[in-house]
Amino acid sequence: MNERLKDRIAVVTGAGNGIGRASALCLARAGADLAVIDLEADRLASLAAEIEALGRRALPVATDCTDRAAVEATFADIASHYGRIDILFNNVGQSARERAGEFWTSDPATWDFVLAVSLRSAMLATRQVVGAMRARGSGKIINMSSESAFYGDLGLVDYSAAKMGVIGFTRALARELAPFRVNVNAVAPGAIATRAHDRLPATVIDRIKQSTPMGYIGAPEDVGNVVVFLASEESRFITGQSLLIDGGRWMI
Numbered sequence: 001m002n003e004r005l006k007d008r009i010a011v012v013t014g015a016g017n018g019i020g021r022a023s024a025l026c027l028a029r030a031g032a033d034l035a036v037i038d039l040e041a042d043r044l045a046s047l048a049a050e051i052e053a054l055g056r057r058a059l060p061v062a063t064d065c066t067d068r069a070a071v072e073a074t075f076a077d078i079a080s081h082y083g084r085i086d087i088l089f090n091n092v093g094q095s096a097r098e099r100a101g102e103f104w105t106s107d108p109a110t111w112d113f114v115l116a117v118s119l120r121s122a123m124l125a126t127r128q129v130v131g132a133m134r135a136r137g138s139g140k141i142i143n144m145s146s147e148s149a150f151y152g153d154l155g156l157v158d159y160s161a162a163k164m165g166v167i168g169f170t171r172a173l174a175r176e177l178a179p180f181r182v183n184v185n186a187v188a189p190g191a192i193a194t195r196a197h198d199r200l201p202a203t204v205i206d207r208i209k210q211s212t213p214m215g216y217i218g219a220p221e222d223v224g225n226v227v228v229f230l231a232s233e234e235s236r237f238i239t240g241q242s243l244l245i246d247g248g249r250w251m252i
């Protein structure tokens, strides 16, 4: 087993399913011990068992990442359990796809939901770890953006805005924390096969494949492996970047 993250403590938000779950397992395979956060306690319990089967420690915490008091209490618990946090993957986020539509008919309450879960949640969690990372002079923060930020998805104005907000947050924080040797980067996936994609009609999936130079939909591990790289010392000179993981659909 490649143990380039041996004995590092990693926190993954929204780890119960999809990209967060796959990334937590990739981090564990690379040697990290995990604290995993999600709303769905049963999914966390099965994930913790999988992490432990890989020989790593797991601390599952059922928390709503948009709830400030709950997030503060959760991170205090994690820090006291493990003693420190080396890696934070702010994965949690979602569009309000079932309420998606043109902006001129949109409801500000929906924007508030999308911004809270896709942008503010990352700021809240990061706020809990930066003090100790600065003091220690090390740390890795990885934020979840999306290809939607670059592309500007029709019907998803709020989500595209939130995910571009993640990129601005990543860049400004990277500059602030670089003197403390804390790296802050983002991943920006295109279409990845998670449960959200299970709900899409076959015609939409076909259209995505046709517009993707690589010709297929990505797997959650395609993101998880990049998260491991950004969490490792192999990427020590990379900060403030937003890495597209989309089979070549959007190139910068």
Ligand SMILES: NC(=O)c1ccc[n+]([C@@H]2O[C@H](COP(=O)([O-])OP(=O)(O)OC[C@H]3O[C@@H](n4cnc5c(N)ncnc54)[C@H](O)[C@@H]3O)[C@@H](O)[C@H]2O)c1
Pocket: 013, 014, 015, 016, 017, 018, 019, 020, 037, 038, 039, 040, 043, 063, 064, 065, 066, 091, 092, 093, 094, 095, 117, 118, 144, 145, 146, 147, 188, 189, 190, 191, 192, 193, 194, 195, 196
């Ligand atoms: N799947 C894709 O194609 C894709 C593409 C680009 C970006 N993303 C981003 O990747 C991230 C993960 O997406 P996914 O497709 O794996 O989704 P998913 O629905 O499979 O998993 C998301 C997880 O987050 C949890 N969660 C949701 N709200 C939460 C909250 N308030 N507090 C704690 N946990 C919460 C859910 O319970 C779920 O386990 C999101 O930020 C999403 O915007 C996904």
